[in-house]
Amino acid sequence: MKIPRKEFDADVPSTAMGDIAFLLLIFFVILARAVDDSHLQWKPAAVPEVESTGAAIASVVIDADMRTYLNGKEIKDAEKLTEQLEILLGELQPGKRKVFLKVDKEAKAHTFQPAIESISMAGGDLIHVLNREEENGGGNE
């Protein structure tokens, strides 16, 4: 006589789907945060006229501690910054080679001038990220 095996129900519980999606989303958000530069502390300078900048290929930040970062990673010297920017910009056409420069308003010339020079040497389209004069106080403070 053949004894029939008991069949087990192996359905994935659909109520857990929301929780799984939620955890995946948090995972990707944290991953994205690790790449960008929003964790850096800098106060933007203010000018009377500003315009919308759009998106950039790279972002150079000089923070309140006068350290230089490229896309959130610290860069020790200007030559290395030029090299890294050249790699990032590759063979992109002019107009598509935008590089954001986010400098703390109290930064001294000996820190921001080499960064400007590096962007220029790498052939980047330099865009200073600034605030409009009356709305100063933003940035990542």
Place this chain on the structure above:
Amino acid sequence: MELRRRKLLVDPPATAAPDIAFILIVFFLVCASVQPDTGRPQNIPRSEETPDKEQQSQNIEVSITEKTVLVNGDIVPLANLDTKMRQLLAGKEAEKDRVVLVKTADEATYERWINVTTAIEGAGGIITLQLEQEEVRVVD
């Protein structure tokens, strides 16, 4: 005789809570990512290895220090810089004539620098940075 009303259960379904949280996170992420950066593009020509000394001597020279701005050696208040630059650049049509050499002292702040260069560009000047180069001389 008083009739007893039947009480209705009004608890929200617990299984919907993660979905609500998910939608809220997406909403705040979208809100955060649409905030655009504002700023100002600046065209700074690449440094030349052999600068034209004769041409450099004819260009306007702006020196930025911690407290002052000097145009061709004269102190100019920041508020008057735009007017001064417009006077100096008046009638200069060729790009090479509109080049302004900007020399910045190490202690000058970025806010001062950006305000000065904004005024120069607003007046039609083309900014060129004049960087001090370190020179090592070996003495026997």
